[in-house]
Amino acid sequence: MRMKSLKRLAAAGLIAATGLLGAVSGSLAQEVTLRLHQFLPPQANVPKLVLDPWADKIEQESGGRIKIERYPAMQLGGTPPQLYDQARDGVVDIVWTLPGSNPGRFPSTEVFELPFMMTNAEATSRAYWDLFEKHMKDTEFKDTHVLGVWVHGPGMLHSKTPIDELSDLNGMKIRAPTRIINALLGQLGATPVGMPVPQITEALSKGVIDGCVIPWEVTPALKVPELVENHTEFGGDHALYTTTFVLAMNKARYESLPDDLKKVLDDNSGQEFAAFAGRTQAGADGPSRQIAVDRGNNIIQISAEDTEKWKEAAQPVYDQWVAEMKEKGIDGEMLIDEARALIDKYTNN
Incomplete structure (x- = not known):
């Protein structure tokens, strides 16, 4: 009887240890939830065709370790001109907004909004990213970690x-x-x-x-x-x-991530993302125009x-x-x- 009791105790100890190891490994997975805030309704083309696919890709490539909660139409409060500061101050983790909503604060971005400057959204978005990295990243946008910049199709x-x-x-x-x-x-x-x-x-x-x-x-x-x-x-x-946009993240939140999760964000940021966003947003012009024609x-x-x-x-x-x-x-x-x-x-x- 004593031997059976010892065996039961050993088995119980093994199960408990296994559970503890599972809990430790689960915590090492370091699940991260990021809140994305923006001003358009969820059915609008930018959230539907640009922001949601981008967020889905982040979640997938992180193996589920990053979850991006999407809050459209200013659901977390404030007004559209306050979005950038919400990211800067850590009220939310990521925002999509117009630099031009804060007049005079991001003056270099205005070069792309000058009349008859832009040709098409993809080319202009690529140019915007290049100029952002050269002239804006460490000056006008130094308070956040910028994930992408782009412009819309012909205004x-x-x-x-x-x-x-x-x-x-x-x-x-x-x-x-x-x-x-x-x-x-x-x-x-x-x-x-x-x-x-x-x-x-x-x-x-x-x-x-x-x-x-x-x-x-x-x-x-x-x-x-x-x-x-x-x-x-x-x-x-x-x-x-055209109008300039920015997808900006709270800098401390980005820097707090482990390197492999930073890499997931980095791999989905930059000029190719800018080109995708501009091209995709402009790609919705035709079907939307057809509604007016019909x-x-x-x-x-x-x-x-x-x-x-x-x-x-x-x-x-x-x-x-x-x-x-x-x-x-x-x-x-x-x-x-x-x-x-x-x-x-x-x-x-």
Whole structure:
């Protein structure tokens, strides 16, 4: 009997030891939960086509050790202009936002928002990443760990009354996303109204604005084709404008990760991710445009020849921006030259 009892005790001890080892090995797996906060509803194209696939890939390549919780439409509180500081301060772990939501804070990014600067979203996003690494990473964005930067596809006008030529803009209240686009609209004769993208739907429906500038891809989520009947596109090789984005992570949170999990994030960051994000976001333009076409909306196309008149009218925006950059100790002309050279390089590759 005594021998059987000893055997039972030994077996129980082995089971307990095995359980303890399992618990230790489980803790070594170091599961990490990261909270991703952004301003668009979950069904919008950027979360659906860019952010969710990116987060899914991180989870998969980490073997499940990283979990990314997604919080759309400002579910964790605050307003879109507060997103960057939420990442900087550790209120959340990762944010997707517009640098331009904080006017004057990220001045170098504005070079890509200058009128008729961008060609296509992939080439311009690659150029943006290069310029970010050279001029912005250790200065304007030094307070966070940046995972990606990119731009959307060609920005255009959506309005309640037709915009066939420059003079049609006179006195129209047009929503703009950033300081530079506000300046552009003002220079072209409109009354610019700055507001975050989630406010567009209500502002259009209540008549606060007569139109807005956004790319095609976000129009369905905002019900724009239902609220306006006119959409003005531009010919030529360069778009009227684009907007810069950043996917930023709390620096301390990134640095706290073990090296192998940092590598998972690193492998899904940088220029190739920028190119993917820009290309994918712009890729949703066509299907979104078709929604407006199917509704019978008025698609206005400014010819390449007439677009040159818009370019000439927009030139003072460049001059003013260069002067503003000089006051900040930034060589605006140099940034313009570098951005153009990089965009041309990646457009023609």
